Amino acid sequence: MKFSTKKKLVLGMAPAIALLVSGGLYAEDMDKFKLEISSQSADAALLELGRQTGSEIMFKQGLDVQMTLPELKGEHTLEAALNTLLRGTGLTYSFTADGLVVLEQVKQEASESKEVEEVVVTGSRLKNVTTASQVQIITREDIKQQGLGSVEDIVRILTQNVSNVNAATTNDNSITATGAQGQSAINLRGLGTSATLVLVNGRRWPQSSFYGNGTVNLNGIPFSAIDRVEVLLDGASAIYGADAQAGVINFIMRKDYVGGETTARYEGSRNNGNMFSLEQNFGVNWNSGRALLTVNYKESKPVNSVKAGLTTSDFTSLGGSDNRATYYAQPGIVNSADYTLIGSLPEGDDGSDGVAGKLSPDNVVPFDQAKILGNQATSLFESTTAFLTVSQEVLDSVELYGELSYSANESTSSFGAPYLYYTPVPTTNPYNDTGEEVLVTTIFATELLAGLFGDTRASSDQDSLSYTLGVKAALPFRDWELDFSLSRSEEDFYFAVPRMNDALMAQRLAGIDEDGNPLPIEQIVNPFGDGSAQHPEAFEGLMTVPTDGSWAPSTTGSEMDSYLLSVEGGVFDLPAGEVRLVMGTEHRTEILDFTQANTLGLSVFAPEREVESYFAELGVPLFDGVPGIYSLDLNVALRRDTYSFEGPFNGPDMPFSSKEFTHTAPKLELAWKPIESLKVRASQGESFRTPTLRSLFSERRAPYIGWDPIVDPSRPDLGAQTPLWTTGGNPNLKPETSDSLSYGFDWAPTGVLEGLFVSVTRTEIDIEGMLTRWTEVFYDAPELLFEIPGVVDYNADGSIRQLNFSSFNLASRTSESTDINVTYDFDTDVGSFRAGLNATYYSVFKDQLSEKHTPKYGDGKDNGPDRIRVRGLLSWFKDDLSLNFIANYSSSYEHSGAGIYSPQKKIKSHMTYDLTASYLMEDSGWKFNGGIRDVFNADFPFYDGFGRPWDPRRVDTRGRLMYLEVSKSYNLY
Structure with missing residues (x-):
C-alpha cells in the first residue's frame, strides 16, 4: 500500500469521491462511441474515456489508478469499453441511479489475506456479481x-x-x-x-x-x-x-x-x-x-538437523521415547549361525586386531541415529x-x-547409511578370528560420514x-x-537412490572375489569394529544405482x-x-x-x-x-x-x-x-x-501369509484364523x-x-x-470386512481361505x-x-x-x-x-x-x-x-x-x- 502525495492531493478532496471528470449522463440506450484511446496510465485513460463518451466517471478515494491500460480503438459501448480497459486490473465499476460511472477496487480483507465482496475469478465464473463465497486474496x-x-x-x-x-x-x-x-x-x-x-x-x-x-x-x-x-x-x-x-x-x-x-x-x-x-x-x-x-x-x-536441535535420538530427557536403534549398531552385533547372540566389541575398538575373546553382550549399545541424521532435515x-x-x-x-x-x-x-542385517561373515575374512562363520548386524555410519561410500544421496x-x-x-x-x-x-x-551391491559386499566380506581368488586386505570389509580403520578400497563400487529390479x-x-x-x-x-x-x-x-x-x-x-x-x-x-x-x-x-x-x-x-x-x-x-x-x-x-487411478488399477499381489489373525463373527467356534492375504485395486x-x-x-x-x-x-x-485403507478396517473394525462382497474367500469347511484387501x-x-x-x-x-x-x-x-x-x-x-x-x-x-x-x-x-x-x-x-x-x-x-x-x-x-x-x-x-x-x-x- 502506498499513498503518494499526488494521489492525496487529487483524491483527498472528498471522503468518497476523489475526481469528477467530463459532463453528461450515461446513455441508457447503450450507444456506441468511436474511441481513440492510447495505452497509458489508468487515470489518464479513464479521463480520456469520459471525455470521448461524454460521461461522468468518479474514482473512489484511495483507488490505485497508476497501472498501464492497453490501447482501445474502434466503436464500443461505454460498458464494453470499461470491461476491456479494466480487465485484469482488480478494478470494477457500477452505474448510479442518475447514470454516473463509479470506479472502485474490490474490497479486501487484510494485507496478507484479503476477502473480496465481489469475486471475479475464484468462487464464481460470473462477472460483477455479489457472491456469498469466502475468498481470501494474497497479492504480489x-x-x-x-x-x-x-x-x-x-x-x-x-x-x-x-x-x-x-x-x-x-x-x-x-x-x-x-x-x-x-x-x-x-x-x-x-x-x-x-x-x-x-x-x-x-x-x-x-x-x-x-x-x-x-x-x-x-x-x-x-x-x-x-x-x-x-x-x-x-x-x-x-x-x-x-x-x-x-x-x-x-x-x-x-x-x-x-x-x-x-x-x-x-x-x-x-x-x-x-x-x-x-x-x-x-x-x-x-x-x-x-x-x-x-x-x-x-x-x-x-x-542442518543438529543446528535445528537433533543431538541425540534418545528423547527420554524431554519426556519422550528412546528412539535409538536396537536392531543394528556400530561396533557390529555378532551372532552365531543359529542366531545366538555373541556380542559386540567394546566401544572405540576398530576391530583391526581381531575379535575373539573381546565380544560381549554387555558391549551392545543402541545406535544413536542422530549421528547420521545430522546433515539434512530438508533436501x-x-x-x-x-x-x-x-x-x-x-x-x-x-x-x-x-x-x-x-x-x-x-x-x-541423504538416504541414511548402508547396513548389514544378520549377514554371513565367513572365517575367510581375516578380521573374523572366532573360528566359525558368524552373522553380523551393523551400520556403516562412520564410513558414510568419512565419505567412503561416495555419493549415497537420493535424487x-x-x-x-x-x-x-x-x-x-x-x-x-x-x-x-x-x-x-x-x-x-x-x-x-x-x-x-543408490543401493548397496549385495553380491559385491558378500565378496568383500568373504575376502574372495567372484572367481575364487583371495582379495588384498585393502579390499576386505571389516564389519566388526567402529569403522574408523576401514580402507577406502574396500568400499569402492559398493554403492550403485540398480539398473533393474524394484x-x-x-x-x-x-x-x-x-x-x-x-x-x-x-x-x-x-x-x-x-x-x-x-x-x-x-x-x-x-x-x-x-x-x-x-x-x-x-x-x-x-x-x-x-x-x-x-x-x-x-x-x-x-x-x-x-x-x-x-x-x-x-x-x-x-x-x-x-x-x-x-x-x-x-x-x-x-x-x-x-x-x-x-x-x-x-x-x-x-x-x-x-x-x-x-x-x-x-x-x-x-x-x-x-x-484415484491407483486405487482402481493397482495390481493385485500374489497371496501371502497374513501376519495377524482374525475372527469370523459368524464362526467364532473356529477361533482366531490366519488366512492368506492379497492386496490390490x-x-x-x-x-x-x-x-x-x-x-x-x-x-x-x-x-x-x-x-x-x-x-x-x-x-x-x-x-x-x-x-x-484396508489396514484401518482390519485393525479397527475387522467385522466390517465380512459385510463387504468379495473380501472373504472360504474353504469348503467354512474356514477363511483368503482375505482380498483393497x-x-x-x-x-x-x-x-x-x-x-x-x-x-x-x-x-x-x-x-x-x-x-x-x-x-x-x-x-x-x-x-x-x-x-x-x-x-x-x-x-x-x-x-x-x-x-x-x-x-x-x-x-x-x-x-x-x-x-x-x-x-x-x-x-x-x-x-x-x-x-x-x-x-x-x-x-x-x-x-x-x-x-x-x-x-x-x-x-x-x-x-x-x-x-x-x-x-x-x-x-x-x-x-x-x-x-x-x-x-x-x-x-x-x-x-x-x-x-x-x-x-x-x-x-
Whole structure:
C-alpha cells in the first residue's frame, strides 16, 4: 500500500469521491462511441474515456489508478469499453441511479489475506456479481512485504492449511512415501492434499505423478510470475468439478507488466537452510496486444538437523521415547549361525586386531541415529521456472491469448547409511578370528560420514510443461463474451537412490572375489569394529544405482489435455439489477504413466480417464433498496461431470475395460445486505471426489501369509484364523461425496469506524463414502470386512481361505471450523497503519468407520488440524517506506499415539514473530525488501514422533531467517 502525495492531493478532496471528470449522463440506450484511446496510465485513460463518451466517471478515494491500460480503438459501448480497459486490473465499476460511472477496487480483507465482496475469478465464473463465497486474496505486494520466498511459504501462512507435504516432511520417509522429496502440497481444512483443487489462471494444474491421487506439486508453479493468489475456502465442485471438497486455490499470473525488472534474493537461515534466487521479467505492450516473460532460478540448501536441535535420538530427557536403534549398531552385533547372540566389541575398538575373546553382550549399545541424521532435515533443492503470456487483438472484439509455463526442479537428500542385517561373515575374512562363520548386524555410519561410500544421496527430478491457447470474443448481444481455450500439461518425475551391491559386499566380506581368488586386505570389509580403520578400497563400487529390479530408478508421468468453453453475460434486467448467466463445457483426458515406476513399487501400466463436464451458474439480484434490504442476491450453480476410466483393472496383464461415474453437484448462495455496510451470507453445496487411478488399477499381489489373525463373527467356534492375504485395486469403488455449509457475515462500517473490516465464517463439511485403507478396517473394525462382497474367500469347511484387501467406500469425515478475519486501516500524522488478524478455530474434526463405531477425533491432535491458528499483522506506511510486524500462533495439541508409541501426551503451543520492511526508490526503479522471520528463533515444541524432536508438519525447520531482496525496474526501449 502506498499513498503518494499526488494521489492525496487529487483524491483527498472528498471522503468518497476523489475526481469528477467530463459532463453528461450515461446513455441508457447503450450507444456506441468511436474511441481513440492510447495505452497509458489508468487515470489518464479513464479521463480520456469520459471525455470521448461524454460521461461522468468518479474514482473512489484511495483507488490505485497508476497501472498501464492497453490501447482501445474502434466503436464500443461505454460498458464494453470499461470491461476491456479494466480487465485484469482488480478494478470494477457500477452505474448510479442518475447514470454516473463509479470506479472502485474490490474490497479486501487484510494485507496478507484479503476477502473480496465481489469475486471475479475464484468462487464464481460470473462477472460483477455479489457472491456469498469466502475468498481470501494474497497479492504480489503482500508476498513481497511479508518476505515470502516460495509457493510453500504462501500456503504456510494460511491458517486453514494443514501442511503435511513440505520440504521437511518429504525428506522424512516415516511421514511421506520414499521419493516424495521435492514435493509440496496444500491441504485445506486437513481434508487431504487431494481434496483441494489447484488452479492456475482458473485452469486445472496437472496432478503429481508421484502421488497419482489428484495431489498437485506446488513447486512446479512459477512463483516469480504470481500476481495474486485467491483461496476459496468452501466446497466448489458445482463450479470447478471434482477434487474441490475443501476448497480451491487459484494462482493468478502477471500479464500487464511493461518494462524490465531484475530481482535478486538471499535468505540466510539460523539452521543452514539458505536460499538464493534470481528473477528476470520482460514485459511489452503494443497497439493491440501485450507479452510478458518471467524466468526464475532458485537454490535452497538443506537444513542442518543438529543446528535445528537433533543431538541425540534418545528423547527420554524431554519426556519422550528412546528412539535409538536396537536392531543394528556400530561396533557390529555378532551372532552365531543359529542366531545366538555373541556380542559386540567394546566401544572405540576398530576391530583391526581381531575379535575373539573381546565380544560381549554387555558391549551392545543402541545406535544413536542422530549421528547420521545430522546433515539434512530438508533436501538440497534447485529450481528453474519460466512463464510466458501473450495476448493479441485480431479484431475489434476478438482477443487471442496464449500461456506457456515450464519448471525443472532437482532435489537430493541423504538416504541414511548402508547396513548389514544378520549377514554371513565367513572365517575367510581375516578380521573374523572366532573360528566359525558368524552373522553380523551393523551400520556403516562412520564410513558414510568419512565419505567412503561416495555419493549415497537420493535424487529426484520433476519437470513440467503446460501451455494454453485461447480466444475471447464479444458476442453480438448485450455484453456477452465467449472464452474458449485448449490446454496441455505434462509432468515427469524421476527418482533414484543408490543401493548397496549385495553380491559385491558378500565378496568383500568373504575376502574372495567372484572367481575364487583371495582379495588384498585393502579390499576386505571389516564389519566388526567402529569403522574408523576401514580402507577406502574396500568400499569402492559398493554403492550403485540398480539398473533393474524394484530399486531401479523410477520414472512416472502425468499428462492432461483439456478444452474449456464458456459464455457469460447479462440475461435481462430486474429492478434490483442485471441477471447474469454463465454456461459452458469442459473436457479433460488425464493419463498417469507408471510404466517405469520401479522404486515406488507401483504396477506397470498407464491408466487414463476422460472427463466430460457441463456447467451453468446464474446470478440473480432479488431485491435492492427496500426497507430492511439494501440488497439481496442469489447465485445458483450446477455442474454435471462424467468420469470414464479405461485400463487394465486388477493388473497390467488383465484386459482393458472401462468404468464410468456420473455426478451432478449443485450449489446455492445467498448474500443479504440489510444495510450497505453489512453483508450476511450463506452457501450450501455438494462436492465429490472420484476414486484415484491407483486405487482402481493397482495390481493385485500374489497371496501371502497374513501376519495377524482374525475372527469370523459368524464362526467364532473356529477361533482366531490366519488366512492368506492379497492386496490390490478395487474396481468397484464409488466417488466420495460431501455436503458443505458455509455461513457468516462481513461488516465494513462507515463513520468513526471507517476503515474497519470484520469477517466471520463458519464452515461445516461432511464427507460420506470416504476412501478407506484396508489396514484401518482390519485393525479397527475387522467385522466390517465380512459385510463387504468379495473380501472373504472360504474353504469348503467354512474356514477363511483368503482375505482380498483393497480400499473401500466406508468411512465418513466431519470438519467444522470458524474463520475470523479482521483488518483496520487508519491514517495518522506519522503515516498510515493497517492492523489485521486471521484466525481459524476447529471445533470438530472426526472420522468414523460406520455409525456403530466410535468416532476418532483429530482436532487438536497431531494427526489432525491445530485447534487454533492465528496470524496477526501490524503495518505502517509512509511515503515509499513500509514496516510490517507479524505474529504467528498455533495452539498446543495432543499426541495421538497413532502408529507411534510415545509416553508424551501433549505438545506445547508455538509462537513466532516476523519483522519486515520495504523501501521503494520510485524515480530510479530500485526496490528493497528485507527482514527477519522468526525474529527470536523460537524453540520448536518437542514432539516425539519422527526421529527428530520436532513436528515438521507444524514448524519451519529453517528457524530464524534473515532475507534481503533487491529489485530494479527499467524501460526496455
